Amino acid sequence: xxxxxxxxxxxxxxxxxxxxxxxxxxxxxxxxxxxxxxxxxxxxxxxxxxxxxxxxxxxxxxxxxxxxxxxxxxxxxxxxxxxxxxxxxxxxxxxxxxxxxxxxxxxxxxxxxxxxxxxxxxxxxxxxxxxxxxxxxxxxxxxxxxxxxxxxxxxxxxxxxxxxxxxxxxxxxxxxxxxxxxxxxxxxxxxxxxxxxxxxxxxxxxxxxxxxxxxxxxxxxxxxxxxxxxxxxxxxxxxxxxxxxxxxxxxxxxxxxxxxxxx
Amino acid sequence: xxxxxxxxxxxxxxxxxxxxxxxxxxxxxxxxxxxxxxxxxxxxxxxxxxxxxxxxxxxxxxxxxxxxxxxxxxxxxxxxxxxxxxxxxxxxxxxxxxxxxxxxxxxxxxxxxxxxxxxxxxxxxxxxxxxxxxxxxxxxxxxxxxxxxxxxxxxx
Numbered sequence: 553x554x555x556x557x558x559x560x561x562x563x564x565x566x567x568x569x570x571x572x573x574x575x576x577x578x579x580x581x582x583x584x585x586x587x588x589x590x591x592x593x594x595x596x597x598x599x600x601x602x603x604x605x606x607x608x609x610x611x612x613x614x615x616x617x618x619x620x621x622x623x624x625x626x627x628x629x630x631x632x633x634x635x636x637x638x639x640x641x642x643x644x645x646x647x648x649x650x651x652x653x654x655x656x657x658x659x660x661x662x663x664x665x666x667x668x669x670x671x672x673x674x675x676x677x678x679x680x681x682x683x684x685x686x687x688x689x690x691x692x693x694x695x696x697x698x699x700x701x702x703x704x705x706x707x708x709x710x711x712x713x714x715x716x717x718x719x720x721x722x723x724x725x726x727x728x729x730x731x732x733x734x735x736x737x738x739x740x741x742x743x744x745x746x747x748x749x750x751x752x753x754x755x756x757x758x759x760x761x762x763x764x765x766x767x768x769x770x771x772x773x774x775x776x777x778x779x780x781x782x783x784x785x786x787x788x789x790x791x792x793x794x795x796x797x798x799x800x801x802x803x804x805x806x807x808x809x810x811x812x813x814x815x
Numbered sequence: 816x817x818x819x820x821x822x823x824x825x826x827x828x829x830x831x832x833x834x835x836x837x838x839x840x841x842x843x844x845x846x847x848x849x850x851x852x853x854x855x856x857x858x859x860x861x862x863x864x865x866x867x868x869x870x871x872x873x874x875x876x877x878x879x880x881x882x883x884x885x886x887x888x889x890x891x892x893x894x895x896x897x898x899x900x901x902x903x904x905x906x907x908x909x910x911x912x913x914x915x916x917x918x919x920x921x922x923x924x925x926x927x928x929x930x931x932x933x934x935x936x937x938x939x940x941x942x943x944x945x946x947x948x949x950x951x952x953x954x955x956x957x958x959x960x961x962x963x964x965x966x967x968x969x970x971x
Contacts, residue, residue: 743901743902761896765893772885
């Protein structure tokens, strides 16, 4: 009995379910995670479910990048206006950027390699926890199958909605707030409005280049992460149910051969 | 009963409905010992680690789209400041073009694997076997079908 209960608490879990959030560890490609950290420091960690580190890095990125004017300098450099790039950069902030940027990429790569090992071992644990439904004072959460395309569409309509649908409150709330902030300060919608009406020059002039460059990464990250998360949470649902069925409905004396001859 | 026992074999997808079906049977007097559920978790003979560490099913076709979409959108918005179409249109064109290119690239790279992996829309994930007296077989079958059994067969 002791041994049994010892075995029933898994050493490595791939699934955590609370009333307001789901966290899943699954196999990921380290280079893809490193890529997201390069696109926007912190995003690699958000995919990995390491939210505190992810938010720390994502907030760091905005504060330092904005003050040092990295994005603005990027635009000037890529378009060959090097003098303007030098002009734009604030040397009081700029050197704070480099080491943390590289750390974010390196750390998310390293973490992915470690977490992949844990994911394989966790999947082989014989006894996972019994979790399918969590009811709390402020929310509720459960595992089920969801159509990935639906989550994809909601994320494309507004970053964060796909995550809210999946009950990943942390990333969902962040994406929603971050999108609104970037869209507002970049004047993206005004630019879109003017451009669509044919006033392309005015549309370009109204944009704030420093803020505009934050948005493409946020937009693509939101639909990518939401889609992958749906696929993985569907898998987690199946895994949990399979474990439950095995534990509950395989211990019986029923064997096909017994049907006629044990009476 | 033993001499008269029969088996009802059915197939399901993993779903909450499956648990409802089993629960209904138990409420209706079927003992837990009369039920066996076999999740088919060794499907397709895939090499689990190496196949999934690089791409797990549906994901791989979005990797390229998201990566190239971001790159081209950032570059489009950047060069848009000096191009005639402006940053908004260039950014959007970059996003669409990059996503399409990434998707096609992934499709091309994974063409062979996808052919291998093509799955039917609905597939059996759990086999449920119930031992019961023949007089109850019809009722049990109806319960299973009502909760989304993909197929039910009798063994008697």
